[in-house]
Amino acid sequence: MSIIQLTNVNNQSLPSGVTFSDNTLKLLKKTIFKDTLTIKLNHRELTNLNIVVEPSVEAKLILELNDTDSSDVTYDIDMKLMENSQVKFLLISEVQSNNAKLNFKSSSLADSNMEFIGGFVNNVMDAKLFLDLDGKGANLRVRTITVSSTNHSQKLDIHMTHYAPFSSAEMTNVGIAGQNGIIKINGVGQIEQGMNGSSAFQTLKGIITNDKAQIDVNPILIIDEHDVTAGHAATVGKMEDEVIFYLRSRGITLEDAQRLIINGYLQPIIDEIDDELIKENVAKIVNERI
Numbered sequence: 415m416s417i418i419q420l421t422n423v424n425n426q427s428l429p430s431g432v433t434f435s436d437n438t439l440k441l442l443k444k445t446i447f448k449d450t451l452t453i454k455l456n457h458r459e460l461t462n463l464n465i466v467v468e469p470s471v472e473a474k475l476i477l478e479l480n481d482t483d484s485s486d487v488t489y490d491i492d493m494k495l496m497e498n499s500q501v502k503f504l505l506i507s508e509v510q511s512n513n514a515k516l517n518f519k520s521s522s523l524a525d526s527n528m529e530f531i532g533g534f535v536n537n538v539m540d541a542k543l544f545l546d547l548d549g550k551g552a553n554l555r556v557r558t559i560t561v562s563s564t565n566h567s568q569k570l571d572i573h574m575t576h577y578a579p580f581s582s583a584e585m586t587n588v589g590i591a592g593q594n595g596i597i598k599i600n601g602v603g604q605i606e607q608g609m610n611g612s613s614a615f616q617t618l619k620g621i622i623t624n625d626k627a628q629i630d631v632n633p634i635l636i637i638d639e640h641d642v643t644a645g646h647a648a649t650v651g652k653m654e655d656e657v658i659f660y661l662r663s664r665g666i667t668l669e670d671a672q673r674l675i676i677n678g679y680l681q682p683i684i685d686e687i688d689d690e691l692i693k694e695n696v697a698k699i700v701n702e703r704i
Contacts, residue, residue, distance in 0.1 A: 417452045419575075443496075449690050450474040458487060465493040467475040467526075472500045476692060479516075481509040488515040495526040497549065502529040504687060508699060509536040516541040524549030526576070531686050532558040533696050535703045536568055543572045547581035547612075556585035557683045559696075561703040562595030562627075570597075575604040588683060589620045590676055590700075591627035598630045603644060610641040620650035621679060623672050673701060693698035 431445035603614035620629035634648035
């Protein structure tokens, strides 16, 4: 794994095939990165970042937002995937601000493929993700986990918009709220007129551990073309009393029983992370928040 600490990037050597200047990180064309690239944004020395993935690049990227400051903050992250780029991108957002905003925008060009995995374990955040498919044959797959607990409130808006024909996008978003935590997830799949042969699917799931927690999930499809395939599903519910009772009858505490059930929902998303160290770290962060 190669770690890129952008707060002191001038004092480190970047991996081969990577450049950084004017808040723009570039992965140079026709480079195949065997090691995972981990980008760390700490201490708010950099809150505005552009990531450009040039043509025919293959890479695994991790972006960590680790912010312990409680004051207001806004992060602006832009990503461009150029033709035939293949990227697995993991965003871990652990921001302790009481008023945080995250604006993430991506553009996927022809025949590019992005797998986006997001872990949101912030205190109070309004996150907006605009994921555009701008090239024919672009493919996007999104998986997110959002967890809120005591006095936490998170809003996640995800917009997948098709501006090119024969493009495909699919998302699965899971929200988990405990104590008096609040989560709102809006998932929007939009296919513009003339973008024939495209597909858009989304699944939103909300889980609450008690009556004080709040979750609101809203799947939205906006379709302006006939020759497409699309669908959505959404569920919100409290853990089943029968399952809790069964686990507790086996000597498991209420807290551990809830964790077992929640991890059953999370595991398919966590399994998407193929780096064992990162997988363990994400699972640890989520379970601490639960």
